Amino acid sequence: MVRHFLADNSLGQLLDWLSRFGALHGPIRTAEGVEVFGPVQAEDDLLLTCRRTLIPPKKYLLPPRQVILNYTAADGYTLPDETAPQVILFGVHPCDLQGIAYLDRVFLGDRPDRLYRRHRDAITLVGLSCEPDEFCFCTSHENIPRNADLFLQHVEHGFLVSTGTSKGEGMIAGLEPLLSDLNIAPQPLSENRMMTRLREVAKNGETFPDSPLWEHFATRCLSCGACSVCCPTCYCFDVLENGALDGTTAERFREWDNCLFRAHGEVAGGTNFRPDRRERFHYRYLHKYLGFGALAGEPACVGCGRCRVVCPVGIDLTELFTEGGDARP
Numbered sequence: 001m002v003r004h005f006l007a008d009n010s011l012g013q014l015l016d017w018l019s020r021f022g023a024l025h026g027p028i029r030t031a032e033g034v035e036v037f038g039p040v041q042a043e044d045d046l047l048l049t050c051r052r053t054l055i056p057p058k059k060y061l062l063p064p065r066q067v068i069l070n071y072t073a074a075d076g077y078t079l080p081d082e083t084a085p086q087v088i089l090f091g092v093h094p095c096d097l098q099g100i101a102y103l104d105r106v107f108l109g110d111r112p113d114r115l116y117r118r119h120r121d122a123i124t125l126v127g128l129s130c131e132p133d134e135f136c137f138c139t140s141h142e143n144i145p146r147n148a149d150l151f152l153q154h155v156e157h158g159f160l161v162s163t164g165t166s167k168g169e170g171m172i173a174g175l176e177p178l179l180s181d182l183n184i185a186p187q188p189l190s191e192n193r194m195m196t197r198l199r200e201v202a203k204n205g206e207t208f209p210d211s212p213l214w215e216h217f218a219t220r221c222l223s224c225g226a227c228s229v230c231c232p233t234c235y236c237f238d239v240l241e242n243g244a245l246d247g248t249t250a251e252r253f254r255e256w257d258n259c260l261f262r263a264h265g266e267v268a269g270g271t272n273f274r275p276d277r278r279e280r281f282h283y284r285y286l287h288k289y290l291g292f293g294a295l296a297g298e299p300a301c302v303g304c305g306r307c308r309v310v311c312p313v314g315i316d317l318t319e320l321f322t323e324g325g326d327a328r329p
Protein backbone atom coordinates (compact mmCIF):
# COMPACT_ATOMS: atom_id res chain seq x y z
CA MET A 1 0.00 0.00 0.00
CA VAL A 2 1.33 3.41 -0.90
CA ARG A 3 1.00 6.00 1.78
CA HIS A 4 2.16 9.55 1.63
CA PHE A 5 3.89 11.49 4.33
CA LEU A 6 2.54 14.93 5.21
CA ALA A 7 4.60 17.04 7.58
CA ASP A 8 2.87 18.64 10.59
CA ASN A 9 3.51 22.12 9.27
CA SER A 10 1.78 21.32 5.96
CA LEU A 11 -1.54 20.41 7.56
CA GLY A 12 -2.92 23.93 7.04
CA GLN A 13 -2.19 23.68 3.32
CA LEU A 14 -3.96 20.33 3.15
CA LEU A 15 -6.99 21.82 4.91
CA ASP A 16 -7.02 24.78 2.50
CA TRP A 17 -6.86 22.36 -0.40
CA LEU A 18 -9.70 20.21 0.95
CA SER A 19 -11.85 23.30 1.47
CA ARG A 20 -12.02 23.65 -2.30
CA PHE A 21 -14.21 20.55 -2.40
CA GLY A 22 -16.78 21.60 0.21
CA ALA A 23 -17.34 23.18 3.60
CA LEU A 24 -14.72 21.92 6.02
CA HIS A 25 -16.13 20.42 9.22
CA GLY A 26 -14.29 18.65 11.99
CA PRO A 27 -13.99 18.32 15.75
CA ILE A 28 -14.12 21.76 17.38
CA ARG A 29 -14.89 23.14 20.83
CA THR A 30 -18.03 25.26 21.26
CA ALA A 31 -18.14 28.43 23.35
CA GLU A 32 -19.67 26.27 26.09
CA GLY A 33 -16.65 23.96 26.00
CA VAL A 34 -18.36 21.02 24.31
CA GLU A 35 -16.43 19.01 21.70
CA VAL A 36 -18.59 18.63 18.61
CA PHE A 37 -18.28 18.21 14.87
CA GLY A 38 -18.83 21.65 13.37
CA PRO A 39 -17.57 24.13 10.77
CA VAL A 40 -13.82 24.73 10.83
CA GLN A 41 -12.94 28.36 10.13
CA ALA A 42 -9.20 28.09 10.77
CA GLU A 43 -6.64 25.35 11.37
CA ASP A 44 -6.45 26.32 15.04
CA ASP A 45 -10.15 25.52 15.50
CA LEU A 46 -9.50 21.84 14.82
CA LEU A 47 -9.15 19.63 17.87
CA LEU A 48 -6.70 17.10 16.50
CA THR A 49 -6.47 15.35 19.85
CA CYS A 50 -10.22 15.17 20.45
CA ARG A 51 -10.96 11.60 21.40
CA ARG A 52 -14.73 11.62 20.92
CA THR A 53 -17.21 14.35 20.12
CA LEU A 54 -20.39 14.44 22.18
CA ILE A 55 -22.58 13.58 19.18
CA PRO A 56 -21.17 11.36 16.43
CA PRO A 57 -21.14 12.33 12.74
CA LYS A 58 -24.48 10.57 12.17
CA LYS A 59 -26.06 14.02 12.56
CA TYR A 60 -24.74 14.88 9.07
CA LEU A 61 -26.50 11.87 7.54
CA LEU A 62 -29.61 11.71 9.67
CA PRO A 63 -30.35 15.19 10.96
CA PRO A 64 -32.11 15.15 14.35
CA ARG A 65 -35.23 16.46 12.66
CA GLN A 66 -35.77 16.26 8.92
CA VAL A 67 -38.74 17.00 6.68
CA ILE A 68 -39.45 13.92 4.60
CA LEU A 69 -42.63 14.99 2.82
CA ASN A 70 -44.43 18.24 2.14
CA TYR A 71 -48.16 18.45 1.66
CA THR A 72 -50.34 21.00 -0.11
CA ALA A 73 -54.01 20.58 -0.91
CA ALA A 74 -53.21 21.31 -4.56
CA ASP A 75 -50.28 18.87 -5.05
CA GLY A 76 -50.76 16.28 -2.34
CA TYR A 77 -47.56 14.84 -0.81
CA THR A 78 -44.25 15.67 -2.50
CA LEU A 79 -40.64 14.99 -1.63
CA PRO A 80 -38.78 18.01 -0.24
CA ASP A 81 -36.58 19.71 -2.75
CA GLU A 82 -33.64 19.71 -0.38
CA THR A 83 -30.09 19.71 -1.65
CA ALA A 84 -27.32 18.59 0.64
CA PRO A 85 -24.27 20.88 0.69
CA GLN A 86 -20.86 19.31 0.02
CA VAL A 87 -19.11 18.71 3.33
CA ILE A 88 -15.55 17.58 3.98
CA LEU A 89 -15.77 15.83 7.31
CA PHE A 90 -12.26 15.91 8.72
CA GLY A 91 -10.97 13.99 11.73
CA VAL A 92 -13.44 11.10 11.82
CA HIS A 93 -12.02 8.36 14.03
CA PRO A 94 -12.17 4.68 13.01
CA CYS A 95 -15.07 3.89 15.36
CA ASP A 96 -17.18 6.64 13.80
CA LEU A 97 -16.19 5.51 10.31
CA GLN A 98 -17.41 2.06 11.26
CA GLY A 99 -20.59 3.65 12.60
CA ILE A 100 -21.17 5.31 9.23
CA ALA A 101 -20.51 2.00 7.46
CA TYR A 102 -23.20 0.46 9.65
CA LEU A 103 -25.71 3.21 8.88
CA ASP A 104 -24.91 2.81 5.18
CA ARG A 105 -25.86 -0.86 5.41
CA VAL A 106 -29.15 0.02 7.06
CA PHE A 107 -30.15 3.01 4.92
CA LEU A 108 -28.60 2.06 1.59
CA GLY A 109 -29.43 -1.66 1.65
CA ASP A 110 -32.25 -3.32 -0.23
CA ARG A 111 -34.52 -0.26 0.11
CA PRO A 112 -32.26 2.79 -0.13
CA ASP A 113 -33.46 5.88 1.68
CA ARG A 114 -33.37 8.77 -0.76
CA LEU A 115 -32.74 11.50 1.80
CA TYR A 116 -29.95 9.55 3.46
CA ARG A 117 -28.40 8.92 0.05
CA ARG A 118 -28.50 12.62 -0.73
CA HIS A 119 -26.58 13.51 2.42
CA ARG A 120 -24.21 10.57 2.19
CA ASP A 121 -23.20 11.42 -1.38
CA ALA A 122 -22.41 14.99 -0.34
CA ILE A 123 -19.97 13.96 2.39
CA THR A 124 -16.29 13.26 2.00
CA LEU A 125 -14.84 11.32 4.90
CA VAL A 126 -11.34 12.21 6.06
CA GLY A 127 -10.41 9.81 8.84
CA LEU A 128 -7.89 10.41 11.59
CA SER A 129 -6.18 7.87 13.83
CA CYS A 130 -6.61 8.15 17.58
CA GLU A 131 -5.42 6.77 20.86
CA PRO A 132 -7.96 4.69 22.77
CA ASP A 133 -8.78 5.49 26.40
CA GLU A 134 -10.38 3.38 29.12
CA PHE A 135 -13.87 3.89 27.63
CA CYS A 136 -13.17 2.79 24.02
CA PHE A 137 -13.05 -0.74 22.74
CA CYS A 138 -12.82 -0.22 19.00
CA THR A 139 -10.88 -2.85 17.06
CA SER A 140 -9.36 -0.75 14.43
CA HIS A 141 -7.58 2.28 15.76
CA GLU A 142 -4.47 1.08 13.96
CA ASN A 143 -6.17 0.08 10.75
CA ILE A 144 -7.60 2.05 7.91
CA PRO A 145 -11.37 1.77 7.62
CA ARG A 146 -12.38 1.07 4.05
CA ASN A 147 -14.97 3.82 3.83
CA ALA A 148 -12.55 6.69 4.53
CA ASP A 149 -11.94 8.66 1.35
CA LEU A 150 -8.73 9.85 2.95
CA PHE A 151 -7.18 8.67 6.17
CA LEU A 152 -4.50 10.41 8.19
CA GLN A 153 -2.48 8.46 10.69
CA HIS A 154 -0.48 10.37 13.28
CA VAL A 155 3.25 9.60 13.13
CA GLU A 156 6.24 11.46 14.44
CA HIS A 157 6.43 14.96 12.90
CA GLY A 158 3.39 14.45 10.67
CA PHE A 159 0.83 12.10 9.22
CA LEU A 160 0.71 9.11 6.91
CA VAL A 161 -1.97 9.90 4.34
CA SER A 162 -3.80 7.01 2.67
CA THR A 163 -6.54 7.06 0.10
CA GLY A 164 -9.40 4.63 0.56
CA THR A 165 -11.54 5.52 -2.46
CA SER A 166 -11.12 6.86 -5.97
CA LYS A 167 -12.76 10.07 -4.72
CA GLY A 168 -9.94 10.44 -2.17
CA GLU A 169 -7.30 9.72 -4.81
CA GLY A 170 -8.78 12.39 -7.05
CA MET A 171 -8.78 14.88 -4.21
CA ILE A 172 -5.11 14.62 -3.42
CA ALA A 173 -4.01 14.68 -7.05
CA GLY A 174 -2.16 17.95 -7.38
CA LEU A 175 -0.86 17.88 -3.82
CA GLU A 176 2.40 16.16 -4.75
CA PRO A 177 4.60 19.02 -3.54
CA LEU A 178 3.25 18.47 -0.02
CA LEU A 179 3.35 14.69 0.00
CA SER A 180 6.22 12.24 -0.22
CA ASP A 181 5.58 8.59 -1.11
CA LEU A 182 6.26 5.84 1.40
CA ASN A 183 5.93 2.11 0.93
CA ILE A 184 4.71 0.75 4.21
CA ALA A 185 3.06 -2.60 4.88
CA PRO A 186 -0.44 -2.37 6.40
CA GLN A 187 -0.46 -2.47 10.20
CA PRO A 188 -1.51 -5.78 11.75
CA LEU A 189 -5.04 -5.83 13.20
CA SER A 190 -5.04 -5.10 16.88
CA GLU A 191 -8.13 -6.65 18.40
CA ASN A 192 -9.39 -5.21 21.65
CA ARG A 193 -10.28 -7.97 24.16
CA MET A 194 -13.66 -6.48 24.93
CA MET A 195 -14.57 -6.27 21.24
CA THR A 196 -13.46 -9.88 20.79
CA ARG A 197 -15.80 -10.84 23.62
CA LEU A 198 -18.62 -8.77 22.13
CA ARG A 199 -18.25 -10.46 18.76
CA GLU A 200 -18.42 -13.83 20.50
CA VAL A 201 -21.56 -12.77 22.39
CA ALA A 202 -23.20 -11.59 19.15
CA LYS A 203 -22.27 -14.74 17.26
CA ASN A 204 -23.61 -16.99 20.00
CA GLY A 205 -26.68 -14.84 20.64
CA GLU A 206 -25.97 -14.69 24.39
CA THR A 207 -28.69 -12.82 26.31
CA PHE A 208 -27.87 -13.41 30.01
CA PRO A 209 -31.57 -13.71 31.01
CA ASP A 210 -30.77 -14.49 34.65
CA SER A 211 -28.26 -11.74 35.28
CA PRO A 212 -29.12 -9.57 38.32
CA LEU A 213 -27.72 -6.65 36.34
CA TRP A 214 -30.98 -6.21 34.40
CA GLU A 215 -32.80 -5.18 37.55
CA HIS A 216 -29.83 -3.14 38.70
CA PHE A 217 -29.87 -1.17 35.41
CA ALA A 218 -33.66 -0.77 35.33
CA THR A 219 -33.78 0.62 38.86
CA ARG A 220 -31.12 3.23 38.27
CA CYS A 221 -31.85 4.36 34.70
CA LEU A 222 -33.35 7.84 34.39
CA SER A 223 -34.64 7.23 30.85
CA CYS A 224 -32.77 10.36 29.78
CA GLY A 225 -31.89 8.79 26.42
CA ALA A 226 -28.33 10.16 26.33
CA CYS A 227 -26.84 6.74 25.58
CA SER A 228 -28.83 6.46 22.35
CA VAL A 229 -28.46 10.06 21.24
CA CYS A 230 -24.67 9.81 21.39
CA CYS A 231 -24.41 6.37 19.79
CA PRO A 232 -23.04 6.39 16.22
CA THR A 233 -25.22 3.45 15.21
CA CYS A 234 -28.51 4.34 16.94
CA TYR A 235 -30.91 5.52 14.27
CA CYS A 236 -34.43 4.94 15.63
CA PHE A 237 -36.74 7.69 14.47
CA ASP A 238 -40.35 8.70 14.87
CA VAL A 239 -42.48 10.04 12.01
CA LEU A 240 -44.73 12.97 12.85
CA GLU A 241 -46.84 15.42 10.89
CA ASN A 242 -47.45 19.12 11.46
CA GLY A 243 -50.44 20.35 9.56
CA ALA A 244 -51.86 23.83 9.17
CA LEU A 245 -55.15 24.25 11.01
CA ASP A 246 -56.98 24.95 7.77
CA GLY A 247 -55.73 21.67 6.30
CA THR A 248 -54.12 23.22 3.24
CA THR A 249 -50.46 22.47 4.01
CA ALA A 250 -48.47 20.10 6.16
CA GLU A 251 -44.96 18.85 6.77
CA ARG A 252 -44.18 15.27 7.61
CA PHE A 253 -40.86 14.87 9.34
CA ARG A 254 -38.79 12.26 11.06
CA GLU A 255 -36.91 12.95 14.22
CA TRP A 256 -34.59 10.94 16.42
CA ASP A 257 -36.41 8.63 18.78
CA ASN A 258 -35.01 6.63 21.62
CA CYS A 259 -35.63 3.04 22.67
CA LEU A 260 -35.20 3.91 26.35
CA PHE A 261 -38.17 6.27 26.23
CA ARG A 262 -41.46 4.81 27.38
CA ALA A 263 -43.25 6.18 24.30
CA HIS A 264 -40.96 4.26 21.94
CA GLY A 265 -43.03 1.07 22.26
CA GLU A 266 -46.43 2.76 22.18
CA VAL A 267 -48.84 2.02 19.36
CA ALA A 268 -52.33 3.11 18.45
CA GLY A 269 -54.97 2.03 20.92
CA GLY A 270 -52.74 2.68 23.92
CA THR A 271 -50.81 -0.60 23.86
CA ASN A 272 -47.15 -0.41 24.78
CA PHE A 273 -44.86 -3.28 23.82
CA ARG A 274 -42.18 -2.25 26.30
CA PRO A 275 -43.88 -0.48 29.19
CA ASP A 276 -41.12 -0.97 31.73
CA ARG A 277 -37.45 -0.14 31.76
CA ARG A 278 -36.23 -3.67 32.12
CA GLU A 279 -37.91 -4.62 28.84
CA ARG A 280 -36.51 -1.52 27.19
CA PHE A 281 -33.02 -2.48 28.30
CA HIS A 282 -33.48 -5.97 26.84
CA TYR A 283 -34.56 -4.43 23.58
CA ARG A 284 -31.58 -2.07 23.52
CA TYR A 285 -29.23 -4.89 24.37
CA LEU A 286 -30.55 -7.11 21.56
CA HIS A 287 -30.27 -4.41 18.95
CA LYS A 288 -26.96 -2.99 20.07
CA TYR A 289 -25.02 -6.14 20.75
CA LEU A 290 -26.65 -9.06 18.95
CA GLY A 291 -27.75 -7.36 15.74
CA PHE A 292 -31.12 -8.10 14.18
CA GLY A 293 -32.75 -8.85 10.86
CA ALA A 294 -30.17 -9.18 8.11
CA LEU A 295 -27.53 -7.95 10.57
CA ALA A 296 -28.18 -10.63 13.21
CA GLY A 297 -24.97 -11.96 14.73
CA GLU A 298 -23.08 -8.73 14.14
CA PRO A 299 -22.87 -6.21 16.93
CA ALA A 300 -24.07 -2.72 16.08
CA CYS A 301 -21.74 -1.39 18.76
CA VAL A 302 -18.48 -0.05 17.33
CA GLY A 303 -16.88 0.51 20.72
CA CYS A 304 -16.70 4.31 20.68
CA GLY A 305 -17.29 4.44 24.43
CA ARG A 306 -19.69 7.41 24.30
CA CYS A 307 -22.54 5.71 26.16
CA ARG A 308 -20.14 4.71 28.92
CA VAL A 309 -18.98 8.29 29.25
CA VAL A 310 -22.32 10.11 29.14
CA CYS A 311 -24.64 8.02 31.31
CA PRO A 312 -25.37 10.18 34.35
CA VAL A 313 -25.78 7.13 36.59
CA GLY A 314 -22.88 5.08 35.25
CA ILE A 315 -24.85 2.34 33.50
CA ASP A 316 -22.69 0.25 31.19
CA LEU A 317 -24.50 -2.60 29.43
CA THR A 318 -21.20 -4.24 28.50
CA GLU A 319 -20.93 -5.29 32.14
CA LEU A 320 -23.34 -8.07 31.23
CA PHE A 321 -20.58 -9.86 29.38
CA THR A 322 -17.42 -8.68 31.08
CA GLU A 323 -15.71 -9.90 34.18
CA GLY A 324 -16.78 -6.77 36.08
CA GLY A 325 -20.40 -7.68 35.47
CA ASP A 326 -19.98 -11.22 36.73
CA ALA A 327 -18.79 -9.80 40.02
CA ARG A 328 -21.74 -7.39 40.47
CA PRO A 329 -24.54 -8.14 42.94
Ligand code: SF4
Binds near residue numbers: 288300307308
Ligand atom coordinates in the same frame (compact mmCIF):
# COMPACT_ATOMS: atom_id res chain seq x y z
S1 SF4 B 1 -23.28 1.21 22.25
FE1 SF4 B 1 -22.02 2.76 23.29
S2 SF4 B 1 -19.87 2.14 22.88
FE2 SF4 B 1 -21.17 1.04 21.43
S3 SF4 B 1 -21.19 2.30 19.58
FE3 SF4 B 1 -23.00 2.91 20.80
S4 SF4 B 1 -22.30 4.62 22.09
FE4 SF4 B 1 -20.46 3.62 21.26
Ligand code: SF4
Binds near residue numbers: 220221222
Ligand atom coordinates in the same frame (compact mmCIF):
# COMPACT_ATOMS: atom_id res chain seq x y z
S1 SF4 C 1 -27.77 7.34 29.57
FE1 SF4 C 1 -27.99 6.02 31.37
S2 SF4 C 1 -29.70 6.94 32.54
FE2 SF4 C 1 -29.79 7.79 30.44
S3 SF4 C 1 -31.20 6.39 29.33
FE3 SF4 C 1 -29.11 5.64 28.98
S4 SF4 C 1 -28.81 4.08 30.59
FE4 SF4 C 1 -30.58 5.32 31.23
